Amino acid sequence: MPSLPPCAELHLHIEGTLEPDLVFTLAARNGITLPYADAADLAARYAFTDLQSFLDLYYATMDVLRTEEDFADMTRAYLRRAAAAGVRHAEIMMDPQAHLARGIPLKTCVDGVASALATSEAEFGISTLLIAAFLRDRPAAEALAVLRDLIAMKAPIVGIGLDSAEVGYPPSLFAEVYDVARAAGLRCVAHAGEEGPPSYVWEALDVLRVDRIDHGIRCLEDEALVERLVGERVPLTVCPLSNVRLRAVTGLADHPLPRMLERGLNVSVNSDDPAYFGGYLDDNFAAVEEVFGFGPADLALLASNSVRSAFLGQARRDLLL
Ligand code: ES4
Ligand code: ZN
16 A cells, blocks of 8 residues: 555544444443443444434444543544544544533533643644534524634634534524634534535535535536536545445445546545544545555545645645645
């Protein structure tokens, strides 16, 4: 396998890095009895049929996250594994509403994740930025209230995202949230075109005015949309193994990544929820190299797309290019 040039991971849910072993460790530490026999029994349930079947388990297992230390330990475990995968910069999403809904204060989850990120560059050689993602299957008014709290507490976030169940929850529902975020100087990303139609990608661009689209694989169904994305070099953070596991594609051989590259779209490869979808960034790269026969030039393009699409300062960006 050709070695990977310096890479940025731009589409990563920190709660999706919670490995079965750590779920059991945190459950024991917090006195929680899990409805699974052991880590292997939990892992055996990672047979998803669509996005919702994954989300049901994802929201259930994160119940073991209770203290700042839990959030910090999860984050450090990801950073350690990402460093081994060759990640040099990571823009990490977290889902504050998923924790608030369980009675975990905003400060606990934000400070826990942020405390691990604060030492990441020194400890793991990975620069990091944090993105607060809002759950699109909950009311926009709730997202707006959480955003205002994050701004008021000066949470160390670079931007906001939009995730969770996509179909039936178009981006336009969150127009005001994105207007407030942009006015506060935050960068904007949104999941669109994973299970949802190309019209959701249009809305993310035109209504939310996002800087990047997470997934976006269904854009190929709409020629005018492809031309818009190519013309504006909008970054698309593609997650191959996630798309296979959630059956957004029938198999990796049918994944649109090679066609997206051929069309000149600004795509990067990312791991999404690596604990659930069969691998970290190196595993995603290994899979696409094997199935699509990508060579060093393809890998170099995917890597440089990731670094150029990051919300990084110029000095660190130049160092990684
Ligand atoms: C997610 Cl793969 C995916 N799609 C939408 N929302 C999510 N949250 C965590 N992983
Ligand atoms: Zn995602």
